[in-house]
Amino acid sequence: MGRSQVLYEEAKKYIPGGTQLLSKRPEMFLPDLWPAYYDHARGCQVTDLDGNDYYDTCFMGIGANILGYCDTDVDKAVVKSIQKGNMCTLNAPEEVELAKLLIDIHPWADMVRYTKTGGEALSVAVRIVRAYTEKEIVLVCGYHGWHDWYLAANLEKGDPLSYVHLSGLEPKGVPAGLADTNYIFNYNNIKRFRELMKKYKGKIAAVVMEPVRNIMPEEGFLEEIRNSTKEEGIILLFDEVSSGFRLCCGGAHLVLGIEPDIITLGKAMSNGYPMGAIVGKRDIMQAAQETFISSTYWTERIGLVAAIETIKKYKKNHVEKRLDEIGRGVYKFMLEAAKEYDVKLEISGIRPLLHYEFVYDKPLLYKTFFTQEMLKRGFLASTAFYASYAHTNSIINRYADAVKEVFALIRNMGDKEPQLDGPICHTGFQRLT
DSSP states (O other): OOHHHHHHHHHHHHSTTSSSOGGGOGGGTOTTTSOOOEEEEEBTEEEETTSOEEEEOSOTTTTTOSSOBTOHHHHHHHHHHHHHOSOOSSOOTHHHHHHHHHHHHSTTOOEEEEESSHHHHHHHHHHHHHHHHTOOEEEEESOOOSSHHHHGGGSOOSOTTSOOOOTTOOOTTSOGGGTTSEEEOOTTOHHHHHHHHHHTTTTEEEEEEOSSSSSOOOTTHHHHHHHHHHHHTOEEEEEOTTTTTTSSSSOTHHHHTOOOSEEEEOGGGGTTSOOEEEEEOHHHHGGGGGSOOOOGGGGOSHHHHHHHHHHHHHHHHTHHHHHHHHHHHHHHHHHHHHHHTTOOEEEESOTTEEEEEEOSSSHHHHHHHHHHHHHHTTEEOBSEEEOOTTOOHHHHHHHHHHHHHHHHHHHHHTTSOOOOSSOOOOOOOOOOO
16 A cells, blocks of 8 residues: 555545546546556656656546646746736636637637536536527437536436436436436437437427547438538537547547537647637527626636647647557557457547457456556556557557556466456446447
8 A cells, every 4th residue: 555545545534435536536447556646747657656657548637638747838838827827807818819719720610618627618508509599408429527417318207218328427416307308319329319309309409419439420420410400400519528639629520520510628628727618609609698607717817828828739749640640559559469369359439539348248357457467567557548649659669568468467367367456446437429
């Protein structure tokens, strides 16, 4: 038990769940052994409270640090903004600068509003589209945060055959009155989408979905959704909190060739500093003035400055090309290693956001073992690899060598199950994408 493990046990006495984010709970990785806390991080190297160094080859700040930890250029701009004053009675001029920058890279859009997190951005965006359309029902596909509007999809409804399957997302505490305001369909399930469109014709405010996540759209899937929503006067809202700034500078829809009415951005747009944005067409966005949407810290300066500098560096260095190169390389060697060592592994996701699945009767056992053995070799690793501009070829090669060593251990076990040094990891929640 190191300092991180001891501190986490103490944290659970004072913090419900031990952490602020489900995705950062040690139980999701390696219970009792995961280094829950960091002392400092730079590039993709992380140092825990005991001075142990690791390469982050899993989530890179849960997808936020696309340029790497402690990026010199972004941090320099942030420090300068702090010295000028981060909060004031007056507004930060960077609000206008960032808005113009976001509209420049999304030429179909006209106006922007800000938040500090992706979940907030979705909640604001849904409020805006409901205010604009004066309708309540929202069709959703994907993961869109913790707010009531979204978890309402898991409230029990009168129809016993209703689609209620956001597994792992408990709606306890969500007002029962929100039932029947939110209906879900799975990605690429155009049949289910058509059924919902027909059943709730004339009552739908918006379709809220991730344009891409773990799998690519089937031919015609996004096109039909766009055409159908346009014909019915329904707002198409793309949640680009995770997909944004992975395939290009801006939303992934720019690469997919589908023009939405409104999008939400977060995570990678500000390289680890709190920032979220709603970007949309003028007539829709103006509806924000017809409902109350306001928060003090949406006006602070740091997130704005970080986003501006991150986007500028992204464009200057064509970061998307490097992310694609890294992701394709990892995808290739993971498939080859799995085949070489007879490990049952499936890989999904766009190349900069890869997800693995061990195809065994006890997949969590193999996931835990993989994380355990990779940690011993100096890697924060799990069944995901989020590419970062800070991942060098040398680090990726070391990661590949470590993966092969662990896969060799799995092969050499034969019919025996992996032996863990602690408990098995917990499962997460089910996605619709």
